[in-house]
Amino acid sequence: MRRKNIFTVDYDTAGTLVVSSSPDFSGSGIKISESSGVVIDGASTVTYGDTIVYKVDVSNTGDMDAENIDVRISSLENLVLDPEENGDFVLSADSAVLKIDNLDAGQKESFYLAAHIDTGAENNSVINPELKISFWGSVASFKAPESIIKLYPSFVSSSVSIAARGGGGLYSGDVVDVNVSVKNTGDIEAENVIVKLVISNLFMLEQGQTSWEIAKLEKGQSASFQASLKIIEGIVKDTNAGVTLRVSSEGISEAEVGKSSVLVSGERPFTRGVIPIVALHGIEPDPHGNYEISTAAFDYLCGTLKAMGYKTITFADLLAYLDSGKRLPEKPVILTSDDGYYSIYAYAFPILQNYGYKMTVFLSTGYIGNSNEDRHLNEFDIGKSGIPVRPMLIWPEVAAMARYGIEFQSHSVTHSQIGDLSSDEVYFELAQSKADIESHLKRPCVFISWPFDNFSNSVIPLLPQVGYRGAIRYKGGVEDVRSMNIYAIKRVQIFSYTSTSSYAALMGLF
Secondary structure, X not given: OOOOOOOOOOOOOOOOOOOOOOOOOOOOEEEEEEEOOEEEOOXXXXXXXXXXXXXXXXXXXXOOOEEEEEEEEEOOOOEEEOOOOXXXXXXXXXXXXXXXXXXXXOOEEEEEEEEEEOOOOOOOOEEOOEEEEEEOOEEEEEXXXXXXXXXXXXXXXXXXXEEEOOOOOEOOOOEEEEEEEEEOOOOXXXXXXXXXXXXXXXXXXXXXXXXXXEEEEOOOOEEEEEEEEEEOOOOOOXXXXXXXXXXXXXXXXXXXXXXXXXEEOOOOOOOOOEEOEEEEXXXXXXXXXXXXXXXXXXXXXXXXXXXXXXXXXXXXXXXXXXXXXXXXXXXXXEEXXXXXXXXXXXXXXXXXXXXXXXXXEEEOHHHOEOOXXXXXXXXXXXXXXXXXXXXXXXXXXXXXXXXXXXXXXXXOOOOOOHHHOOHHHHHHHHHHHHHHHHHHHOOOOOEEEOHHHOOOHHHOOHHHHHOOOEEEEEEEOOEEOOOOOOOOEEEEEOOOOOOHHHHHHHOOOO
């Protein structure tokens, strides 16, 4: 076994050995806890009205307690501090100070300093507060993250309005004026302003333009523009048509700053008071006699009405107008056919559908069968000169047309001359025909057209008793609802020999 050496060392005790301890605040700092600004390209940007809340961490990471610590935040230019929000600090014009009596080793305290952007600050100013912690003659310094003040124009007070030309409502084809006001209510002038007017697809530009450029718009300054728009054709129901104002400028993305809309009515009001009510019978490809017209003539009639802006209504529509003021189209017309011929279903109905038109058919219900097997002929006219034998409608055909919108009213039961009948016979003709129609169609029958245009004034009092609201003559001309006798409503007769070129004048069209 090796033996260790034994030795002795002498120490000189004339010197002093010192062990060093102290607080350490290097782990402290100041950062942004909250900000109502935004971060752009990694930098925090704020503007007037924004708030920044700084979190101040005072951390003693040393191995000795600290006393009488002075915490000071300076470089607070462009910030406004509210004493009520910052009770921990003593505030002055350029600093926020607090005192910490004691902070043990390893202890940390946090404080919050709320600051508002000074409305007098200049654009692009930098906010960069500095934190200094002083203790025992030493100072630890820290910088807060930078925030940059960015001022912007604002167009939120801009507006757009639509003004109708003249009084009354708006309809297809009308022109409106649009007034645009762009106002810069922001904190700085606006450069390269682009103004856009976005229009509804119910408008088309009539005059002017829908976009404008402004090189510079000073703070508080306004600019105005005008344009005229035309309402497109073909609007058939009440619809709102609007415009939207969008504005952008250098540094400001496009934003919606205004809207305006107007109600475009589908129908101009019925004001002229007259309604042509057309009296027809059969409509055949190869007509015979005076009372039938050709399918070509009927198509021409419908086409003429359509081209001149007329829309078909029914007697139910007319009654609703008289009773409660229900709106009628600007140019109403009533197409009627007496008796109930099969040709109305076979030939007239497709033409009506092609034009989107309706018709009123007055049925002699005693000649309307239930099926093709018991289809009747126009027995009430057989043997009369110039009147051909024709098949009549059956109830399934009547029901099919009724579902489309064809109106069916009474033409009596037997197509008799009402003025020659007894009171009991008249009552039967009125009541039974009404009951027949209502039971088959589940719709009211409240009008009758007199067969052969024959009636007696003595039967008029029976009409309301049975439940009728009015009666229709076969002749008389164009009806004026302002002076109309509802028990003797006039019609315009069209015969086979009536020239199609005279239709418009005959019906008083314009």
